[in-house]
Amino acid sequence: MSGNKVLELKNISKSFGTRKIIDKLNLSLDQGDILSIIGPSGAGKTTLLRLIAGLESADSGKFIHNGKEFDPTDRNNHLLGMVFQDYNLFPNLSVMDNITLAPIMVNKMSKADAEKVAEPVLKQLDLEKFKNLYPYQLSGGQKQRVAIARALQMKPEILCYDEPTSALDPELVGKVKEIFLKLKQTGMTQVVITHDHQFGKAVADKILKVEPIEK
Template identity: 60%
Template structure:
C-alpha cells in the first residue's frame, strides 16, 4: 500500500499540489483525473521520483519512502510514459531486458526468459527483434508496459495512456490494465478521459488547479 501524507509541491512560487493525502491499497487501481494544468502529471512524477516534493511524506508498505532517492530494487515504481520513451537504439527484447540485467543483476538467460513470458502475456510474440520505429503506437505502449513490469515494480504508473493512441485502442488499454489487476498489480493512471477512468478505477482522485 502506498500512502501520501500532506504532499506539497510548488513550481516557481506557484502551488501545484497543496496538502494532498492519498491511499492506494495493494492490487487496486487509482485514476487521477482533472483538467490540464491541474497537476496530474506532476503528482505522478512526484510518486515516481522524477520530481521532489517540497514537503509531506510517502509511506510504502508501512515504511517511509523517498521516491526520488530510493535505490532499493524491491521497491521499484514503474512508469509508462505518455510518449513511451522506448530506447530507439535497442530491439524490443533489449529494451525489456537491459535494466533487469544491469540493475537487478539477472543473467542474460534469466532476464530473457522472464521477458519472454511478459512479451507473450502482452501479445508481443514475434516482435522481439524489431526496433521501436518498426512498431505501431499500441505495440510501443505494450513494450513500455513490459519493460516496466520486467523490473518487478511495486506500483505501475501510466501518464495519459490513451492520449497517444487511436480512440479504438482505448478498450485494449483497459483490458491490459484490468488484466494486470488480476495479477495483483497496483496501478496509478493519470488520464483526462473520464469514461476510461470510470471503466478501470477502484478509486478516482480529482485534481483541480489551485487558485493563487
C-alpha cells in the first residue's frame, strides 16, 4: 500500500498570539502509515493534531491529499476522523446510537441503513455485545473502541487519536496496539499523539519528535 502519498504538510506554521507553536513543518504519509507524534508537554503535539484534523486553522502552509491541495477545516470533507482523549460520547445515547448519529445527521442515512453499516465495524472492534449499553456502563477501553467505531462510520481515510492510551490500564494498551495494526491492514492511515513513547514506537511506521520552539 506504500507509495501513495495520502497526506502531505508543506511549510505549516501556527502561532497563538506572539507564541510560535509550529514553524514551517513538513511531513508526508503514505496510505496505511501510522505516524506517532511524540514530545514534551507544550511542544505543539495537540496543536499539530488539531491542524491535521481540521479543528484549528494553520497560519500558513499547504495540506495536500493525493497530490491535491485541500482545506482540513472544510466540514464537507470527511477525509479525517478524530478520536478524542475523553472520547466525547453522548451519555444519553446507546453505543449503537452514538455510532450511527453522524451518518444519520450528516450523511442523511436512514437509521436502518446506518445500523447495517455499523454492524461490521462493531464486529471488527469486538463491540457487538455492548451495542445497547450506555457509556456509563462501559470501561475506559470499551468507550475508546466506541469512539474509534464512531469515527470509522464517516469512512475517513486518516484517523487521528489524541493520547489513546492515557486513561487505560497497562494490559489494555496491548489491545489498542492490536486495533491500530488491524486498521493498518485495511489501509487506514493513522496519526497519534502520545506521551507513551514505548507505545508510540511500537505502533509507528514514522515518528515525528516535536520540541518547544525557543523564543
